[in-house]
Every structure is written in structure tokens, then in C-alpha cells.
Amino acid sequence: MKNERYNAREAEPRWQRIWDEREIFKTKNDDPRPKYYVLEMFPYPSGRIHMGHVRNYTMGDVVARYMRARGHNVLHPMGWDAFGMPAENAAMANKVHPKAWTYENIAAMKAQLKSMGLSLDWSREVATCDPSYYHHQQKMFLDFWKAGLVERKTSKVNWDPVDQTVLANEQVIDGRGWRSGAPVEQRELTQWFFKITAYSEELLSALDTLNRWPEKVRVMQKNWIGKSEGLLVRFMLTPGAPGDIDEVEVFTTRHDTLFGASFIAIAPDHPLATAAAERDPRVAAFIEECRRHGTAQEVIEKAEKLGVDTGLRAIHPFDPKWELPVYVANFILMDYGTGAVFGCPAHDQRDLDFARKYGLPVVPVVVPEGADLKKFEIGTEAYDGDGLLANSRFLDGKTVEAAKEDVARRLEGETRGNRAVAQRRIQFRLRDWGISRQRYWGCPIPAIHCKTHGAVPVPVRDLPVELPEDVEFDRPGNPLDRHPTWKNVRCPICNEPARRETDTMDTFVDSSWYFLRFTAPQAKTPTDSKAEQYWMPVDQYIGGVEHAILHLLYSRFFTRAMKATGHAHVDEPFEGLFTQGMVVHETYEKKDGTFASPAEVRLEADGDKRRATLLAGGEEVAIGPIEKMSKSKRNTVDPDDILSTYGADTARWFMLSDSPPDRDVIWTEEGVQGSYRFVQRLYRLANDLADLAAPVGTPRPSSYGPAALAVRKSAHAALARVSDDVERLRFNRCVAHIYEMANALGAAVADARSAKKVAADLAAAFREAGEILIRLVEPMMPHLAEECWETLGHKTLVAEEAWPTVERELLVEETITLPVQVNGKKRADVTIARDAAQPEVEAAVLALEPVQRALEGRRPKRIIVVPQRIVNVVA
């Protein structure tokens, strides 16, 4: 027997090399086995992987390796979400070209991922910043344009006046640019949009078909799309309105409360407000005030409801004599509905606040059923519950639903001009996707601006529009715009001098279709139809929940748009989605309020408490709350340190143990050491088995004794449970089952060693159980598994071995031990034949001494026998 310890540092690269050489993870597109596509969200090449990546890619690898063993042709690719601002920031800070910076990072991170032993097909690697990738993205942009899914329009954006660029909402912190710190302005800019709203209804309703998605994510997307059904109602204005405007159209979902209306409110940037401002300086001043406040999110949330009376009056659609004042109000949004509402203070909190401030009438028109109308008063809280209509003329006594229907039908039937006074409308919260970025390091938008012909598509033969490499980052703003020649082109239609579009695409575009590109990464078109039809959809997608809306919604849209333009055949890209939890770590706060990193701290047990001291100097530091790993709290752990100290398998095993995969996992040094101990234990166990187990190829004995049978039973029980739990992605339970089996097998081995001689049936059971154990471990700790497999005498790779078949009959016991309850409290156990009939069980149970004692002479009223579960004696 070998006594040396398992040396991960030596063994892991060795096995990685062997997998590489034999190309066992290279996937073919034509293969008779059923396909399985496993994908983890590809990383941004920041330079180093972090623990979140380790967790994410370990989970995906377990699934990939398991499905491969189950006989599937598995696609498990990896690539790089390689465009984006950090590369430009690095260029500005360190004078390196974004391209060089990005590719260096990719090389470094690829090496790190390789050291994790992931079963990836690296031959399919793509980087979104490579022209061979974004070429196809530009082609699809043109196809989408042709299909009417691209639009150029003016919209409000966050503009950083110092860095001279549009910022994404996520990059605006407390109303300031995250880099410059300058107050962000709202600017009207002409931008390129993808018409995701064309799919609002589909994207919403198809959520119901995604039954292998987390409920949480579906709900988040549903709320984001935000469908509401309501009514557009046109209110006539009394004569004297500015310009030639003679009506204002509002959107409402509460048309039942139309008789509770006491004002009309319009957004500060509503055309009617603009018109009113021209002749009323008070209105103009108010609009100006709103504009100044309008940027910072926080201000908007806390702002008081304010408005100004325009002096205009609107006429109630059911009563020509009823006039309602028209206010410009700061809480009305121009980009939802029509930018105008009718205010019903009694049943809307915002309207109530507003009405109280400006002394407008508050008339309740919906009263809870059974309530007394005379006593029903609105104080400071609007009533938004259900009830019956009141104070509402012909609607009185109707339910809310019936009143809505009545109002809609009446107003639809009435016309003014040649249009109905009202029409039903389904309104979505979802907006079109603005993809223009005034940035260098992104996919160029393939368009040319011609004085005569406007925005013209770049001809397909001129694709790709490549990024120029000779650019300067010495000033803020978009280097493409400053490039001396790049933007000077000729109009594809008239050949006159024209200007190339210098905006690039939002990087979310890049990540919206990479999973499709992986199916045929070398194809000359965006996708290869045959490969795409074979592989799509992704069977299991795994990533962080932070992408629940943006990336996952954009990808769903993009896939549909690709289908519409002939680049894909599926509607939904991801059949199964799993969102994993974060990796968190406790924090260490020094006396001066700064933080120490885990690597700088020594932890000791102090009775039942723990103490943390600095390695350098010995100062005691406070053990703080467990938080998401972050640079500011310095509670990060570098995967490289873990991989070189303990090896990839230990890191992988720890990532999978303890916490359920969808919850946060707490990274602890003790936990990692526990995993490392198990790695060594398994290695010792494999070596012991190599001595005790029957040699490879020994025929199975015709029968097994009790000891051998027990070994086989525990192995097959573990096999059944682990298989089930891998499929349901419950890796923490897999880990527990494997521990259990290793404990049982270890004990049996220890017994056998002390007995000196191993019977043939036990030796055979040891071989079988040992091989099952190693096979179960392989998806999680692949290097160790190969090492142990070799130790057991195999020349093959365990990664290429089929998943063993459970022998069900081993899981069924002849005699079983049932817990026995008396009145629901456990009092005894009874061991009885598995298929014993009810009277037999009853007799056995009543004969038990503890049962008799618990009955205290009472006669049992009932005996409930749940076969193979439990017995309950009711007295």
C-alpha cells in the first residue's frame, strides 16, 4: 500500500494534459447520441477569475460531465464577453490599447479556467470583440433593420458632460457619473433602438412555458414588462387652448372612477405643457424647475407632488357642463401611457396628495360592499380596494368590473371627429432597447449618414465594419468620432461624401446571441442552420441572478428577432435556467476602521468563540458580518491561491458542499480544509481498495454474504440518490450522499483489514463499490477521480466511463424497521417483513413492551399502518 498523500499540484496538470491530448471534450455536431447543451454565463475578461466564476463553472461542469456519462453528446463551450468600458478605462489610465489589454486578460483567465479542470470544448471559444464575431452581429443588425426591428429615434439619455458619453442607468450613482462624479444631465439624443416592444406580449406570455426557470426570475420579467389593460380617453378642452390643440388624451386603468375625477394632470414635457408654457411664464418656470430636479433618482422618489394650473379646462366625457382644471404635474411620466392622466383623488394615493395640496374635490365613487356611503370618508389614505360604485350616476351600484365595461362600451360607441372618444388599450411598461453608445470598444453600428439619403445601411459586402486600431485615449469622449479618417465614407446610394456612424452597440447585444454562435462558431453566416437546429435550445443555462432581467430578457428578444430573420428556429433560447447564489465571506475590521483581507488574518478557536488576529503584528481584528466578496470590504479570496494551495478538486468540492446552489455559500478556511481532508481520505480509501478489492475483470460471485451485500447496498443507494440530485442540481445533497457512502465503505474496509483475509464475495463488492464511488465523484472532483481510477487498476479514463446502472433490487430490504408511534409520539421500533399484512403488523406492534406501557391499559381505537413508513397506534 502506498502511504504518500495525493499531490494535486502534480496530478491535476497531468490529467488536464491527458484530457487535452485525447480531445475527450471536443464536441461534434453530427453524433447519433441525444444532444445536451450546458452553458454557464460567459465572463467579462477583467483579468482574473473570482470565486463567483469558480462556483458557476463548477456547477456547469458537474452537469456537463454527468450528462456525458449518461450517454449524451454534450456541448459545453466557453467564450468572452469582451467589449466594454473597463478596457477603455484601462487604456486611459495605463496607456494600453483596449484590444491588447483585453486579449492579455483573456489569456490569463483562460489559463485559470484550464487549471480548474473544466470539461470545456475550447475549440469553440469566441470573443465578442473579434471581427469574426461582430461581423455577424452587424449582419444581423442589417437584417433586423430590414425587418423593421431597428429604429432611429430621439430619446432621453443620461449624459455625462465631463466624460462626454451616454451612461447606462447602472452607471449613474446618486445622479452622478460613476467615473467623473459630474452631475448627469438628461439629454435628448438621436439613438438606435431595437424594437423589443414589438415582442412585449410574446415575451410576457411565453414566460408561462418556461417551467424550468426559477419562479423568481419569471416574476421579475413579468413585472419588468408590466402589462396593464386600460382605456385611452379623449377629453375636449374648452375653447382658448394654445396652438391648435383642442383635446388631451389620457390613459387609465380605472375608468370605473371617471365620476370621481377632479383634475387632469400632464407631464412637464407633454406637448400641451410646452404650448401652455409659451404664453404662461408660471407654467414655463415650473417646467424648468422639474427639468432641473428630474435627473437624480433619489430626488424623484422623495419629491413632493407639485403642479401648476395651466388655466386650461377639460370637459368631462359624460357631462359637457363639467369642467376639470388641467395641471402640469411633476409626477406624471411622459413615456408611459399618453403622458396625461385624469386625477381621481379618492382612489389613488398620488392624486389624493395632489388634491389635498391644491384644494381639489375628493369624491369617493367606489365604496366597500356593505359600507355606509354617508359615513365613508376619505382622509389621508386613498381607497384602492374593491367595492360598488357610488356618486356615479348610471354606474351606481355596479361592481368595479361591470362599471369599467360600461364606461368603455359607452365611450367607444361615441365619436368625435371621426374617432371614438375612447378606445381600449394594452399598455406595457417595457421600453424599446436603446443600443447606441458613444464608445470605442464596442461593435460598430453598420450605418452611414448621408445628407440626401439619411441613415443608410452599410452594404453587406462591406462588412465587417472594423474598429480602427490607431486611436487615442488622451481625452474623454468617443475616439471614433475624433479619428481623422475612419468616419469619412461615401454614401452607398449616391456615392457622395457621407459620415460613418460612430456609435457602437451596447455590449448587451454581444451577449444576446453568443449561445447561438457556439453551435457553429466558424460558420460563414451568423448561425449554421443545421447546427443551430441540432443544438438549440440550451438545455441548462447557469449564471447569477443579477442578470434576471437585462441579459435574459434581451437574449429572449434577440432569439425571436433572429427567428424572424431566419437565423434561428427557436423562440426561447434557454429551456432550463438556474441562478446560483453568491460566494460570501466574513469581514475583518481593524481598530482604525479599515479592513484586513482573509489572507492577512489568522483564525483561532477560543473556547466556543473564534478570534482573528493579524498575521503581521498580531493585532486583534473584529470578525464582522458575512458579506458578498468585494474589494472595498477586502473579504475576497483569490482563486489562484486556493487552486495552488489545495488544488482545483478541493475548491470545486467545497463550492458544491453545504449550501444549496441557489443560496449564498459562505467561504471559510475551515470548510476548505475539511474538503481537502476528504480529498486525501478518498485517495487513501482508493489505495486501500486497490489492495483489498478483486482485480479488474474478476467475474462476479454467484452470491454475496451479509458484509458484501451491505457494501453493495450502500453503493447502489448512493448511486440512486446522487443521480437524482445531480439532475435536480441539488449538489449539496450529492456531496452528503457521497460522504455517507465513503464513510460506510471506509468502515467496511477497516473491518476487512483487521480481519486480515477478504472473502471473494467481499473483494468483488469492494471493487464494485469503489468504482461506483469514484464514478460518482468524477463530475465534482475529476482529477482525483482519474487518479483513483488508475489506482484501482484501470487504464481507461473515468471521465469516459458510462454512469453505472442502479440495481433496484438492492434498494429493497426483505425485513424493514418501522418506527412505532402511540398517539403520534414515537415509542418503539418494529422489525418486520417488508410485505407483512396489516393484522400481522398490528399484532407485532401491540406485543411491544414500550407500546403497552404507553397505552397504560387503554385499548387502541385505531392502528394506522403506512406500508414501509410508519405505524401509529391511536388510543
Place this chain on the structure above:
RNA sequence: GCCGACGUGGCGGAACGGUAGACGCAUGGGACUUAAAAUCCCUUGGGGCGGCAACGCCCCGUGCAGGUUCGACUCCUGCCGUCGGCACCA
């Protein structure tokens, strides 16, 4: 404010409506060793009773209060708390 998830030992967490606490971490004790490391064995929800002892037995216990059930961590109702998402969306 709205939506959602979660509340179980010292900690992470197990438990088709059927023996609550699997498995791991940590704790305490012990074996091996000159010693340490490594390894192995035992111990650990709280309280109580009996026994020299091995051990046996009883009561309480899954955020709180109720309910359904032979039986509830699990299902239902109402609270309390923690976390996450959205947030003037008419």
C-alpha cells in the same frame, strides 16, 4: 408602497404530510507519537429521572398564535422578523 423568497442545534444545512437535526464545519474528550503534524475513535438541541456501570426511560423543542390531520418543519389563517427585486407605470 407593491411583488417575491426565507425563518430548523454554536454555524452551513438534511428531512415524498410519517423516527426532526442526515452530511459537513466547529467544540470537548481520548488513542497513536519523545513531541508536533497527519490520522483514527468517542462526544455535543435543552431539561429531567433511574443505575456502580454498560445503558435505559420521560418531558420540551423547527420565528410567534391558532387551525386541519391518527400524525405538521412540511398544508391553511393571522402576526413578527430577515433578505432580494421593482418603485410616482395612472
